[in-house]
Amino acid sequence: MALTDTQIKQAKPSDKDQWLRDGQGLRLLIKPTGSKYWRLKYRFQGKQKTLALGVCPSVCLKQARQKVAGAKQLLAEDHAPSAQKRVEKYQARVSIDRSFAAVAEEWWNHQKGTWTEGHANRVWTRLRDNTFPRIGQRPIADLQPQDVIAIVRDIEDLKEILGHREKT
Structure with a gap:
């Protein structure tokens, strides 16, 4: 069942990590500290992978779903979303640090x-x-x-x- 913004806001931490599932591999990890992290569970070249999509509330449910759609598009093109994320981070760092x-x-x-x-x-x-x-x-x-x-x-x-x- 798909998550709602209300469910996310009302989710309380417990003494262990909790997972709330949205669908298409999108999950929300709730840590005992109360921090909430978006994760995408996917398979690439036969291996189970997890992609960090951001921290809630800076990344809202809608944005997390958009990131999932982008990752799914990369997978459809036979590209690893985690590799693409590393490339984007590198390019961002290079463009800032390197005139x-x-x-x-x-x-x-x-x-x-x-x-x-x-x-x-x-x-x-x-x-x-x-x-x-x-x-x-x-x-x-x-x-x-x-x-x-x-x-x-x-x-x-x-x-x-x-x-x-x-x-x-």
Whole structure:
């Protein structure tokens, strides 16, 4: 039988973990402390799995059911919902922690030992002057190829203008 919001609110903790079932594998775990956790029980590649969907009341019944629908869609496409969740967590962390400038600096520090000092300085100057003002603070995960292409085209246009000035 499907859960209701009233049942969830009225559920009281006991001295052991309790499970309230909603259907389609969605369950609410009620801990002795009173904390309530949404869980999805599913099978993937012949193995029983459990996916954490959130904590009640931050994740309401409706949201938990939506998360179940999304997980079921992934399963239908032969993808593990737990693996997808790990990827999303990683991408969220990368997009917060890793700006283009930070990744570029890390790359440059790794590469500069293989280059002459003059070349390393030119590379850093070009990164600093041409890319950092436009995309330096953007999360690396949000960048698209067209962002880099636009910068390259602007550099080409600038070279063409400067080359034209030298000829006249």
